[in-house]
Amino acid sequence: MLFNVSIDASSSPDDHYWAHLRWARLKSIGSLLRNVRIRVGSARQVFDESCVRDLVTWNSLINGYVHCGQGLEALKLYEEMKMEGVRPDEVTMIGLVASCAQLEDLNQGREFHCFIEDHGLDLTVPLCNALTDMYVKCGDLKAAESMFHNIKKKTTVSWTTMVVGYAKFGLLDKARELFDDIPDKDAVPWNAMIGAYVQAQCGKEALDLFHEMQGTNVRPDEVTMVNCLSACSQLGALDVGIWIHHYVKKENLSLNAALGTALVDMYAKCGNIGKSLEVFHEMPVKNSLTWTAVIGGLALHGNANDALAYFSMMIDVGLEPDEVTFLGVLAACCHGGLVDEGRKYFAQMTSEYRLTPKAKHYSCMVDLLGRAGQLQEAEAIIRSMPMEPDAVVWGALFFACRMHGNVMMGEKAAWKLLELDPDDSGIYVLLANMYGDAEMWDEARKVRKMMKNRGVEKTPGCSSIEIDGVVNEFTIRDKSHPESEVIYTCLVQLTKQLELVESDFGQEFSFNIYAFGIL
DNA sequence: CCGATTTAGC
Numbered sequence: 001m002l003f004n005v006s007i008d009a010s011s012s013p014d015d016h017y018w019a020h021l022r023w024a025r026l027k028s029i030g031s032l033l034r035n036v037r038i039r040v041g042s043a044r045q046v047f048d049e050s051c052v053r054d055l056v057t058w059n060s061l062i063n064g065y066v067h068c069g070q071g072l073e074a075l076k077l078y079e080e081m082k083m084e085g086v087r088p089d090e091v092t093m094i095g096l097v098a099s100c101a102q103l104e105d106l107n108q109g110r111e112f113h114c115f116i117e118d119h120g121l122d123l124t125v126p127l128c129n130a131l132t133d134m135y136v137k138c139g140d141l142k143a144a145e146s147m148f149h150n151i152k153k154k155t156t157v158s159w160t161t162m163v164v165g166y167a168k169f170g171l172l173d174k175a176r177e178l179f180d181d182i183p184d185k186d187a188v189p190w191n192a193m194i195g196a197y198v199q200a201q202c203g204k205e206a207l208d209l210f211h212e213m214q215g216t217n218v219r220p221d222e223v224t225m226v227n228c229l230s231a232c233s234q235l236g237a238l239d240v241g242i243w244i245h246h247y248v249k250k251e252n253l254s255l256n257a258a259l260g261t262a263l264v265d266m267y268a269k270c271g272n273i274g275k276s277l278e279v280f281h282e283m284p285v286k287n288s289l290t291w292t293a294v295i296g297g298l299a300l301h302g303n304a305n306d307a308l309a310y311f312s313m314m315i316d317v318g319l320e321p322d323e324v325t326f327l328g329v330l331a332a333c334c335h336g337g338l339v340d341e342g343r344k345y346f347a348q349m350t351s352e353y354r355l356t357p358k359a360k361h362y363s364c365m366v367d368l369l370g371r372a373g374q375l376q377e378a379e380a381i382i383r384s385m386p387m388e389p390d391a392v393v394w395g396a397l398f399f400a401c402r403m404h405g406n407v408m409m410g411e412k413a414a415w416k417l418l419e420l421d422p423d424d425s426g427i428y429v430l431l432a433n434m435y436g437d438a439e440m441w442d443e444a445r446k447v448r449k450m451m452k453n454r455g456v457e458k459t460p461g462c463s464s465i466e467i468d469g470v471v472n473e474f475t476i477r478d479k480s481h482p483e484s485e486v487i488y489t490c491l492v493q494l495t496k497q498l499e500l501v502e503s504d505f506g507q508e509f510s511f512n513i514y515a516f517g518i519l
Numbered sequence: 520c521c522g523a524t525t526t527a528g529c
Contacts, residue, residue: 094520097520098520124520125520126520127520128520129520129521130520130521131520132520132521133520133521155520155521156521157520157521158520158521159521160521160522161520161521162521163521163522164521164522187522188521188522189521189522190522191521191522191523192521192522193522194522195522195523196522198523221522221523222523223522223523224522224523225523226522226523226524227522227523227524229524230523230524256523256524257524258523258524259523259524260524261523261524261525262523262524262525263524264524264525265524265525287524287525288525289524289525290524290525291525292524292525292526293524293525294525295525296525296526296527297525299527300527322525323526324525324526325525325526326526327525327526327527328525328526328527330527331526331527331528334527334528358526360526360527361527363527363528364527364528367527367528392527392528392529395528395529396527396528396529399528399529426529
């Protein structure tokens with residue numbers, strides 16, 4: 001079959017392929033775009049050389065661009081189309097409205113909506129769905145709702161679009177209500193609702209809904225699995241994650257880049273970095289997100305040198321790192337105490353890869369430099385920030401100051417923290433402790449008094465662990481667990497062991513223990 | 520025409 005010709009975007013097309021293409025363009029560029037996976041650039045080349053340029057051809061290329069995430073190109077093509085005097089129809093409008101959704105260009109989207117009404121174009125259900133989606137993606141929930149309500153014969157697509165819309169605006173309950181009302185649901189609305197829970201950090205609700213889905217006769221697909229794995233990563237639910245991995249194999253779901261990446265991430269976040277790497281190497285197709293996930297996973301496990309080695313491999317295979325990749329790289333440097341490398345990558349990020357550091361990158365650098373005792377440089381980094389330093393940045397500096405006994409600078413950082421978050425009891429306590437450590441009793445007393453005057457409540461430290469499906473919760477000095485005595489004996493032993501390794505790894509471990517109020 | 524993967528450390 002002619003249209004089964006499949007071209008890998010990274011390899012250059014051979015003569016055989018071009019022969020097919022020349023033949024095919026005489027038929028229809030539309031089917032070519034739909035059936036042959038080629039770079040849209042090649043389709044454009046054929047289009048430019050083509051003598052048959054009817055409305056269908058234009059529409060196909062416009063929708064081809066939209067499909068490849070090149071909304072801007074689609075809009076440019078429409079300008080050309082107008083110049084050639086070709087009049088757009090409903091199908092053209094679907095592509096153009098979808099482009100505006102992609103570009104989050106509300107004004108342009110509204111213009112097309114007006115154009116459609118002014119020219120009396122047929123408001124078909126797919127076009128209404130595209131408009132609803134455009135209003136959702138551009139942030140106009142009211143307009144999306146009114147569009148949705150005006151659709152006489154709503155389809156699954158219409159309902160799903162609106163479910164996603166409510167979820168995007170944090171109206172999870174409203175999204176769920178609408179979801180429950182959808183008749184004859186296929187996998188897509190299920191995936192949308194499960195994904196909405198994941199996006200809202202409600203991993204448990206996501207897995208509960210997946211469980212409900214299994215009670216229906218709708219077959220979960222790759223997207224379902226990606227969402228559920230994401231939920232597992234959030235919850236640290238390794239057992240469910242392993243079950244999903246088995247399910248993927250049993251059901252012969254395709255290990256595509258997104259699914260593989262979700263598995264790599266799940267294993268890393270749930271503590272099994274070995275299995276994470278195993279899946280990574282088994283994956284037939286990896287993209288830059290896959291590499292980013294594995295780099296972040298290695299960093300999370302304190303495996304700094306491997307993280308950097310994978311970063312260098314990623315560059316070697318020609319993939320582009322993004323700002324998330326660099327967060328992993330910087331986190332790795334931070335864990336490994338690799339100050340020079342950290343500086344190098346932070347600079348490289350802007351100079352070589354044209355990426356703009358975000359607040360998180362700055363806080364990572366402050367943490368890295370601060371831990372290494374380079375307090376002046378850390379402070380300079382904060383001053384160089386183009387955005388307002390957030391609580392995390394000052395928190396990193398404050399932590400570093402406590403670690404290296406710089407009361408003056410620590411004081412400054414803590415006051416900034418209190419300005420940003422005056423209700424966080426932890427900051428008052430840590431600041432008072434810092435004064436106490438420096439034997440500045442008057443200042444310590446002042447801070448405690450201030451906390452009392454402001455009526456800041458101490459939030460009790462709390463942690464939880466899931467064992468055999470039962471969530472065990474502990475608050476500070478909690479003795480209510482039936483096996484409390486054994487647990488505390490174990491904790492004391494753990495603490496002793498941590499004190500032994502503390503000299504090798506710095507003060508990080510003991511800080512954590514104190515911070516959680518176990519001692 | 521609707522649904523997917525990566526984001527510090529506390």
